[in-house]
Amino acid sequence: MSGSNQGKLQLSGRGVACVRGGREVFSGLDFAAVSGEAVAVTGRNGSGKTSLLRLIAGLLIPAGGTIILDGGDAEMTLPEQCHYLGHRDALKPALSVKENLAFWADFLGGERGDAAASLTAVGLDHATHLPAAFLSAGQRRRLSLARLLTIRRRIWLLDEPTTALDVAGQDMFGGLMREHLARGGMIIAATHAPLGIDSRELRIGGAV
């Protein structure tokens, strides 16, 4: 029995406030998410979708409020149990597709999936030895997705995940997200476009 499939996760934020560059982005934000559920964070540009993901990932310090994870691994902090897929792909142009993925698998550690299988799942198996510099924007995104599959973590924080993916890529990604949810994972995605899976909407900063 693999450890990551056990227990119910509950992520909850109470009165979370975010200040960036002296400007209050949002305040008094309450949210909750449980395992097996996808939450689509929506809102107009600049409403703080990315900021919310970065707060959960521990990459920003909340100006107020608390973010708590219940039911996770007690030995690890919240960010250590999250995958963060940001605007930037965290790929090194000089390294090949395989080397990029192998580095993150070694560095992030934890429970490992099969790297080759992940590359096949995202449709990059034909390009494993190609330097990442030669990848298109969509292929770079696919390689980032392979990272989420290779290292098993239960919480996925996705920032505009479908950007640059073609229609087939979005379908593939929808399938991967459904599998992740079925395994007891949690997805929090900031998005403008439909995610392609059933999700609950969390709207920040009023109507569009």
Add this chain to the structure above:
Amino acid sequence: MTALAALIRRDIRIALRVGGGALIGVLFFLTVVVLMPFAVGPDLALLSRLGPAILWLGALLASLLTLDRLFMADHEDGSLDLITMSRTPLELACAAKALAHWLAAGLPLIVATPVLGLLLNLDMVATGAVALTLLAGTPALTFTGMIGAGLAVTLHRGGLLMAVLVLPLSIPVLIFGVAASQAAIVGPMTFGAPFSILCALSLVSLVVGPFAAAASLRHGLD
């Protein structure tokens, strides 16, 4: 340990590939030292007296040249976010990155020193002394330079600020590095005293550098 080894391996691999930083530093070092005899003139006695200082200056500037990219590249492509979030303490990750930088960019300078010593009319003993002081002193340059590299990410200003911040920290290293080399070549001081201080500077920076850089990176999260 796997995580740190992976980080060191990755950084060295990137540095050694085309467009990486390792070669740039050595080439710069080579250029500075090769040009110096032409600038100073054909006075062999003067050249051998200036030799250690020229080699040390060249090595100092060459290691500063590539240091400002130490965290900037990871910051720009988002890798730094994932490194910050990971289970590896940020201090250890910083130390691993500095070590990788020293292995890829600092060690080649020391290997190149004997060849360049010939151009500066240094004999075997003098070249050996300079190489030994560089081996003891360049880690200090890298690990103090790392503090500046961390601040450069935080403050969103690139190279110049970093050079201004780091240069005062590297002055003691330069002073004792050259002093130890000179002591070995002409005396009258013993080699041991300045060399011990140089080693001490390296050891202190090995401890302080990673903590200072990690603190700076954490403070600059955005």
